[in-house]
Amino acid sequence: MSHFISHVATLEIPVTNLEKSIEFYIDILGVSLEFKGTKNAMLTYKSKGVPTIYLVQTDETQEISFKNTNNGIIHSIIDFYSPKLEEFYHWLKEKDIPVGTLNISPENGYGGFGFKDPDGNLLSVTNVLHSGQ
Incomplete structure (x- = not known):
């Protein structure tokens, strides 16, 4: 079986204020501005390349997150x-910046937490690296 997809290219995030969001993502995530249009912007981690972060200005105010109905966790x-992780928190x-609970396993030191962008989109950070990362 052939595989046609090799990696995640871009994460697309809806925002209501492009300028404010560009400032937030550059400051908080340390990305660089690759391209800026009138209603969109492409941000990138220069040293890593992929994936890029594509901010799209929209009046749609739906926040990015979901509820796990198995345990109630957002x-x-x-x-x-x-x-x-702890220093970033x-x-x-x-x-x-609105942040959730810092969860770190006492057994292995791995963990993470959630935080929100200016539009309430839920983002998370972890100190776990997976194979190939």
Whole structure:
């Protein structure tokens, strides 16, 4: 069986204020502005290449997240990686970014937490790297 897809190219995120969101994502995620249109922008991690983050200005105010009906936990659909999970958590709190509970396993030190962008889109960060990352 042949595989036609090799990786995730772009994460598309709806935003209501493009300028505010560009500032947020550059400041909080450390991405660079690759392209900026009147109603959209492409952001990238220069050192890693993929995936890019495509911000699209829209009046649609639906937030990106979902509820796991098995346990009631609200999940993001995007997990970012940080080797300095606790430091990042406290840094976000100092910047008054809405953050969830910092969950770290005492057995292996792996964990993560959620935080929100200016439009209430739920993003997550973890210190877990998977094979090939």
